[in-house]
Amino acid sequence: MKKIWATVFILFLTTALYSQQALWGNQDITSPEINSDGTVTFRIQAPEVGKVQITGDFLPSQKADTPFGPSDAPGVADLVKGDKGIWEYKTPVPLAPELYSYSFIIDGLKTTDPNNVYMIRDVASVTNVFLIRGGRADLYKVNQVPHGTVSRRWYSSPKLNMERRLTIYTPPGYENSSKRYPVFYLLHGMGGDEEAWIALGRTAQILDNLIAKGKAEPMIVVMTNGNVSQEAAPGESSLGFYKPTMQLPKTMEGSMEQSFPDVVSFVDHDYRTLKSKQGRAIAGLSMGGYHALHISKEYPDMFDYIGLFSAAIMPDKRVSSPVYQNMDEKLKVQFSKKPKLYWIAIGKTDFLYKANEDYRKLLDERRYPYVYRESEGGHIWRNWRIYLTEFAPLLFR
Template identity: 70%
Template sequence: MKKIVLSAAMLLIGSLACAQQALWGMAPVVSPEVHSDNTVTFRLKAPNAAKVQVTGDFLPTQKIKTPFGEFDGPGYADLVQTDGVWEFTTPEPLAPELYSYTFVVDGLKINDPSNVYTIRDVVSVTNVFLIGGGRADLYKVCDVPHGTVSKVWYNSPTLGIDRRLTVYTPAGYEQGSKRYPVFYLLHGMGGDENAWSELGRAAQILDNLIAQGKAEPMIVVMTNGNAALQAAPGESSLGYAAPTLQLPKTMEGSFETAFPDVVNFVDATYRTQRNKHARAIGGLSMGGYHSMHISKQYPDMFDYVGLFSAAIMPDKNAKSPVYDNLEEKLAVQFAKKPALYWIAIGDKDFLYKANCEYREMLDKKGYPYTYYETGEGHIWKNWRIYLTEFVPMLFK
């Protein structure tokens, strides 16, 4: 009998050990450590490494050459080893912001094993940390009423496939009968319907601005702008296909042509205010491009338009009717007097010149718009800023 009990106990212990094996993978060092003065220390235990660096958007930028041109990218800093632990502390306090970083060990880029918080941007997976204060407090989960973020499938008759949206409904939506305005928020090239809720902190920004009385309660619909895809990588019938920028049906008219399918689904499914004055559209980079062309293609659909670091003109190979008669369509759109046409970009953005040229065209035509310029380039730091600036101006 004792042998049976002992055997059962050993089996139980073994089962618990297997089930709880993650408990024993404790972080070997503290990293990142945010100090009281907002300097930050990064550490990595790697006694056999010859060289360790940290790279991230908290460091001075450097030029990086890509197939799409030259961009400002994150810089690098060397860590110093003591007893097998490599360490680097920022020489200056960091400004409030959500930051990302990775380590480079003997030329191999790795994530920080001491930091479980990571985020994916197209094919890059980086660790993240947040320095609070100022605008960055809008990126936190604060003690305020929270909205709901849902992953919702809809059918697009125009594209002939089922596709997925990320939808934010404000706090109290489920309990009430009120109808809400809708903001359609679009991502950039290589992104997907998860980008704004994960990288952009859209739900936290909306929760906090609404709680502070700075924004109207609204529904936010975050689409997948890659018209050939059902959903984000790893979350569709394609399985664990590798994310890529080289996708068909992105900026050749398919997404713009099919966009009424999204609006019709949202109006049929949610308690929306179903009119132009209660609809906004905005997005970053490719999403700004889509917002520009969708809003002029359907001039009675959106009263608020936001172009965040937007691509402007279509490629010469894009032959869709969506892009025909640009000036005539803009004339119709602005004759209908949109409540807000908002353009924002960083002064070091590779699309800065294109935006200047587009603004010059609007100026010559006498079309009113609001312009907002920041420093730096084509980065999520700017796009989160633009979201916090744009949202309070909607539906007033």
């Protein structure tokens, strides 16, 4: 009997120790450390390596070539090696309130900070994040306000002949009320998916905080997957785990626009919505702005509020979808129906700036009204979060 209890005890101890192994081997280091003066210190213990750098959007940007043209890229700075092989970098100046992302580069290998568990995926890259509180950045954090609900829903798309997933935010109090709500369709950029806006864009936190302050109407926000060849985000579909990529089929050739009524039908059927043009808004960033532009003109009675955030404008010349034909006539019909808001925003150094400038000239020539917002910086999430905080309060008033 004693042998049995001894065996049981050893098994219990082994299991307990195994389950706790994640607590061992971690570096007892604080990184990042937000100092009282607003500077930030980053640390990593790597005694055997020859060089450690940090790259992040809090550093002065540098130019980089992309498949779509020159764009801003995060800067790079060197860490200094100290006692016990701990490398350190302290920002030379306080950082302004913002949600920042960063990675370490160790002997040329880009990697995450082992002392920071807070990470976000953007397409195939995973970076650490940290938040400097204050100002607009307080909209990006969880505050002690009523919270909405974020759910992942599967819906049937007859047009695409597949089941697909989207992310839906319902406002505080939705479950306990019987009222109907307006719907804001919020679309991601190339390489993104239905997780992009809720993670990188901080949609739930922004809406919770704006609604609590009385600065935005309570609304449902629907975040779709604009890659119509996908069922869902990488790792969330029947394809299992695979490396995400920006090079996906059927992204900007008309299928997204043609199938979008399937999304609206599902949302109107399963949620208490205002089923009218006055109760719907659509906006998107980059590729999502492209989709928002063409969806809204393709269905001029569907949306009263349209937002183009750093939008791609015209299709590739090799694309022949009817969605992109007769654009002048379709815009004429859309603006004859007097949408309540047509909102265009872009950064001064965005590689899509010229395309947006040309599109605004077209609208000006035809005297189609729109609101224009120009910001600093380029094709970056920092701008798109700002645009969301400014666009959402204009809806459904």
